[in-house]
Amino acid sequence: MKKLNIGVIGCGFMGRTHSNAFGKAANFFDVPYEPVLKAICARTGDRARLFAGKWGYERPESDWRKLVESPDIDLVDIASPNDTHAEIAIAAAQAGKMVMCEKPLGRNPAESESMVKAVEAAGVANMVWYNYRRVPAVMLAKQLIDEGRLGKIFHYRTVFLQDWTISSELPQGGEGLWRLDASVAGSGVTGDLLAHNIDTALWLNGEIDEVTAMTETFIKSRKHTLTGKQEPVRIDDASAFLARFRNGSLATFEATRYARGHKALYTLEINGENASVMWDLHDLHRLQYFDHRDESRLRGWRSIHVTDGDHPYMKNWWVPGLQIGYEHTFIHQVADFLKSLDGGGPASPTFAEALRTDYVTDAVLRSAADRAWVKVQSGR
Amino acid sequence: MKKLNIGVIGCGFMGRTHSNAFGKAANFFDVPYEPVLKAICARTGDRARLFAGKWGYERPESDWRKLVESPDIDLVDIASPNDTHAEIAIAAAQAGKMVMCEKPLGRNPAESESMVKAVEAAGVANMVWYNYRRVPAVMLAKQLIDEGRLGKIFHYRTVFLQDWTISSELPQGGEGLWRLDASVAGSGVTGDLLAHNIDTALWLNGEIDEVTAMTETFIKSRKHTLTGKQEPVRIDDASAFLARFRNGSLATFEATRYARGHKALYTLEINGENASVMWDLHDLHRLQYFDHRDESRLRGWRSIHVTDGDHPYMKNWWVPGLQIGYEHTFIHQVADFLKSLDGGGPASPTFAEALRTDYVTDAVLRSAADRAWVKVQSGR
């Protein structure tokens, strides 16, 4: 099998999910390339060395520019905080590397546009890790929609609920907490959580025309880990919006880190004329499906345990009834990306597709600030 | 509308469910007779008077024999403890009254047989309150089975789990606690709870040929309310058995009052070649249905909210989505009984049908005592 040399930047949560995905894809899928874990880059050499040992990377790096420029690297994978995405991606593209980037693309549309421009100018393969598209149950929903099973769509309903920032004692910034620092993250739950909801929604239900939004920061100041001082919190703790899709359907979106009792409850529901689907991340291996064409007396929501051989991706795993989990969505994404390299079009979502999500998050933030309906930017 | 004069014996839990049922049936169903709450009998005149006032009975009674013999009573309804069933039912039949009797029929097959003989000799309408047959979801399961939807049946699985007798401080006997006194109740959970599971099973799945059982009394002695003394507990606290049905299917049955966390969890599941059904009393308005003939990718258990106009009994209630509850099963039973009086065959289960359940509970108790498989008596 041909080798594909991978260089990963970032050793945090996402560094682990990506490394695992690169390592497992060829065990479970027939892919034209075998990913080789060539180099891992962290901010400190110690951290990179430790991670390299744990995951079998051939070498640690502490300078991402060196990694990006190494001739033995085919693909640069960006798993570092949001404020580094644009700079690294552009440099990697300019060095002629394939680029994969953790979501969201940039901290704002301007950054994202520059990234899209760079990969398109360089003509390199590129993809953004909106991993939830590759949950088998979500992909099954996509199949059903594309087959026209649902009929005309009336409603889209989606939330992403967490509860891990409720304590006012939690600091902002620093290791594992940069998501609370607006200068690093770009925004709060809008970019971190709603971006997932939006990416999936655009993919399943098409373009969003306009939104009206509200955001809130419940805890106004937190100690900053780096400065040691109490500082204003500039991210949005909660964000909700109403939307109209181009296809005429209505939507509600909501994300928060203040929904006590929910760890990472990403849910979506789509109501069509003939059928509806529901899914949630806390039981990600199930799809709820209602079909009005079922015999009247026997209509009910079907709880589909998406673990059969004819379910998306599942013939590559175990046997019916045995569930997979979160990490597998990344493995699927690597497998699809590798397959795309042999022709047949780019693996989705590309940087260009991910930019559309940023246009929506931007419209949401502007709507919340202006207290008005805002049209979503539809092209570059 | 023709009137049907009702005399109810017993003011406890079942006196209330029956009274409510007699009072509501004609509001919701087109029935050929309007039940009239004529007389209510309790052990003391005070209690009967209070109950009569609350429920609108025309007169209280404290002597059941007087009620049974009253010329203005058309139907005697027995809602008193098990040790009174046989005597009252036989007297009522001999007085030419219709008889309805709370389950189980007698405390043992001998008592039950004498009751069957009495109503058959007198030729009076009769019915036993195995109310769970008339849960709309259970009746829907019956329809599906009778239509052959499930195909050949392989498995029947049923439990009745409660947790209200776990405390050793709970006394036995007396008001509300006679179910713990074997001389009054006949047996413990076998007659009180498993009798329900068995009645439904015989109705849905046909005859049981043989059983092997175990029973247990976890708390060996309790204070008796009437004597004030610590006395041995002679009822079964828990009872489980394996069974073979005549149709070749296998079954597990279990009932207990020591299943912490379950208030009255009666569940049943039937697995057929083509389809399966599940139901539970804690969400009685739902039927779970799985159909293997559904398209492969979209197979899943359907959670049917049994509240539509084409669901059994439901066009007589509210609108889709609005659930009914426990008490309604008794109202349905009265409605069906009243309709049966205009011809078209007896309302089920008759005393004779209920006797079959007693044959099974008897086999269960003997099997547990003898530690052996026991054949179920199949006829009188």
Add this chain to the structure above:
Amino acid sequence: MKKLNIGVIGCGFMGRTHSNAFGKAANFFDVPYEPVLKAICARTGDRARLFAGKWGYERPESDWRKLVESPDIDLVDIASPNDTHAEIAIAAAQAGKMVMCEKPLGRNPAESESMVKAVEAAGVANMVWYNYRRVPAVMLAKQLIDEGRLGKIFHYRTVFLQDWTISSELPQGGEGLWRLDASVAGSGVTGDLLAHNIDTALWLNGEIDEVTAMTETFIKSRKHTLTGKQEPVRIDDASAFLARFRNGSLATFEATRYARGHKALYTLEINGENASVMWDLHDLHRLQYFDHRDESRLRGWRSIHVTDGDHPYMKNWWVPGLQIGYEHTFIHQVADFLKSLDGGGPASPTFAEALRTDYVTDAVLRSAADRAWVKVQSGR
């Protein structure tokens, strides 16, 4: 027991739920008055006669004015379409009768204000049938909130989803379909469904300050039953809004009759600093409760089967594990109303309280029309 003579206007769905409630309250609750079903009024004498026979009313009426003026009527209950509420309620109040009115109060705030003024001027007892407050699980949520269990509230999330008007063949107007006729109903799902969500929300979580909304009419014209002609549909088929409560919490509200698979799915969820609750009408006898103060390893949403003796209203019904249903919420409302007549303050919601809900629905409709945030009118 003292008698309270009831005159009900309307024999439809609500005429039945109210009649059942008046008939059962005294069986199950200790109330100071026994409701007497004195008169029932329908648009035609035949219909009234039939209904009176079925439900045991002493006399049918076909002229509501006659009923309202009858000296033997103590309480006028309005169960007729929305366009009759104001006229009847004002006449009844002026005649010195107690008045109960099906929700929503009027078709718009002006009508509602005139009704409030009338009952307050007359000094008569009054109540609006926002029945869902009296679901035991919802009342339990209220208790928990009032006890401070949830702590500071961050989020309120509620929907009311139906799917019964998706077919374009369904006509508007006429028997059972007046809810689709804006001139009768006032509005569509905003007044019919969201009014319930709003009433409960104001009761549980306090005042709403402002909203931004969108509404949609998916099917633009339908045949009108009365005219026989295809006519524009003027009601809202779907309505959603974002809201800010005075206590600082954020909310999303949504109602529709185009959510395939949902019959009457009213859900609510409240996230507090320390605990959260969830409830849904399709399993109305359960409350989901999450308490962050539980031991960390053992935290989980508790599915509370609200059927115990220490749950609201439940000691008056059956035994633990045996569920009640939809109709019982009306019985509870009658019981609470009757108790309130012996002093201790009015039964909630009064006309004045229900007017607050109309101010919110009015703000929602104006926001949708104006595409802007709208402040909710806070006083008269």
Add this chain to the structure above:
Amino acid sequence: MKKLNIGVIGCGFMGRTHSNAFGKAANFFDVPYEPVLKAICARTGDRARLFAGKWGYERPESDWRKLVESPDIDLVDIASPNDTHAEIAIAAAQAGKMVMCEKPLGRNPAESESMVKAVEAAGVANMVWYNYRRVPAVMLAKQLIDEGRLGKIFHYRTVFLQDWTISSELPQGGEGLWRLDASVAGSGVTGDLLAHNIDTALWLNGEIDEVTAMTETFIKSRKHTLTGKQEPVRIDDASAFLARFRNGSLATFEATRYARGHKALYTLEINGENASVMWDLHDLHRLQYFDHRDESRLRGWRSIHVTDGDHPYMKNWWVPGLQIGYEHTFIHQVADFLKSLDGGGPASPTFAEALRTDYVTDAVLRSAADRAWVKVQSGR
């Protein structure tokens, strides 16, 4: 890190789960040895080569004896059909290798006893892949029981339901179907499925004293893949038994491959005096927990999403709310085994512990044949 050279025999379903586990353990857990995928053995060289390429084994083998005797192999892992377990395990032990064996240990107690004797005589580390003990939710249940949270145990209730052999067209024997061939498998669902239920039960709830069982073969003959002829089916398609545990609790066990609608529904429920737990394999990342010591009004089954850092094994995976799946149980087992090699006692279950399960399955099969209660053999 020290290396541990692994030789795996078997390339089927279990060959894949074991290979994955050996490959991932060191990525996620701090283990004293790094497993090296040294050799893989299949019946044909082609198959072994293909598998070695896919999974990164250093060399393929087609003769298990050669693998067992290779000096560079430290640990022999048996993932081949049941009829090969004893011979390979004994040879491996005699060659001084550590041995891991897929369950069940042997096809019958005699085989299993010889295997135990061999590993004990050789003094080699050994373990049986009863993987479900290492589901985090099941391990959490174990913790709760060991901490005494449940109090005295009254009931154990467990099933393993599948539906993949209902078609009479399915042949027996051959690739992927040896589980239907009694000469290879030893027994049907008793050894294949109930062995899992029993292993977990003995571990959680202690010894089983006696059982009464029934088994059934629904489809009496099937075409044999190897002979091409219709042959009698000698395995049990369904098996159920009642049991008494030494601690006084009662149990029901049932397994079948004829439960339409269930893919691999392994469930267990334990009812104690103070608390109860429930778990099922179809949603393996959740534990249901009921605690009677909760405040009365707020008691309910807690649905614990077992994905927090303080849940067993979970701090080594992702973040709260992100679930793992089936394959992870094997990774946990490898991690625990590797840790055990540095002292601190053997990893459980050893061959000796797994033999206890075989004594129970043997008693079940004898009870079913003899139609009698059978005592479980308690020692060798």
